[in-house]
Amino acid sequence: MDFRVRASTKEDCRDISRMIMELAVYENMPDQVKISHEELERDGFCQNPFFECLVAEVPEEHKSKDGHTVVGYALYFYTYSTWRGRCIYLEDLYVMQEFRGKGIGKSLLSKVAAVGKEKQCARLNLSVLDWNTPSRDFYAAKGAQDLTDSEGWHFIRFDGKNLDSLANEAPKD
Numbered sequence: 457m458d459f460r461v462r463a464s465t466k467e468d469c470r471d472i473s474r475m476i477m478e479l480a481v482y483e484n485m486p487d488q489v490k491i492s493h494e495e496l497e498r499d500g501f502c503q504n505p506f507f508e509c510l511v512a513e514v515p516e517e518h519k520s521k522d523g524h525t526v527v528g529y530a531l532y533f534y535t536y537s538t539w540r541g542r543c544i545y546l547e548d549l550y551v552m553q554e555f556r557g558k559g560i561g562k563s564l565l566s567k568v569a570a571v572g573k574e575k576q577c578a579r580l581n582l583s584v585l586d587w588n589t590p591s592r593d594f595y596a597a598k599g600a601q602d603l604t605d606s607e608g609w610h611f612i613r614f615d616g617k618n619l620d621s622l623a624n625e626a627p628k629d
């Protein structure tokens with residue numbers, strides 16, 4: 457099937473927002489999605505964007521059952537390793553179910569790798585849920601290492617009240 461991978465624009469934020477929810481449903485955590493397409497527009501398309509995003513688009517004649525032509529996305533941003541320097545972090549990779557198995561996911565992932573290489577990133581990092589064996593296998597087939605297995609890293613988060621109280625304990629200037 458014909459498709460192309462391109463950098464997203466502000467106008468893609470409704471499609472990206474729709475697919476963020478579809479991915480969260482797939483991951484069994486739709487209640488955790490609190491972001492709106494307006495916030496994506498603000499944060500991805502400002503002077504110093506918080507993220508960049510690629511979308512996969514099919515021609516009109518191959519649109520989805522619901523009439524969508526933007527059928528996949530890869531959202532990423534830059535991080536820094538004190539051991540290795542510049543890194544790229546893939547936050548989301550998603551292809552709509554009816555378009556899977558056609559090479560779209562692989563193209564999105566490769567393009568993120570190419571963007572990272574272009575920016576001299578030493579690593580492409582991402583997280584995947586334990587039970588998501590198809591995606592874990594997909595990444596492993598492309599040569600990814602599972603750091604939980606090999607190095608025992610845990611994925612840690614502060615949010616909500618815990619983040620508030622931590623911030624409130626900060627020394628005042």
Ligand SMILES: CC(C)(COP(=O)(O)OP(=O)(O)OC[C@H]1O[C@@H](n2cnc3c(N)ncnc32)[C@H](O)[C@@H]1OP(=O)(O)O)[C@@H](O)C(=O)NCCC(=O)NCCS
Nearest residue numbers: 549550551556557558559560561562584590591593594597
């Ligand atoms: C993971 C996902 C993005 C892959 O996209 P896709 O378009 O279906 O994958 P592709 O068609 O590009 O597959 C590319 C290659 O990976 C292989 N592959 C795909 N799924 C695989 C699997 N479960 N196990 C091993 N290899 C797999 C394909 O055989 C193909 O290999 P080839 O290049 O040797 O032919 C897609 O399945 C998806 O959106 N899944 C649900 C959401 C998700 O889990 N996202 C990741 C969250 S971390």
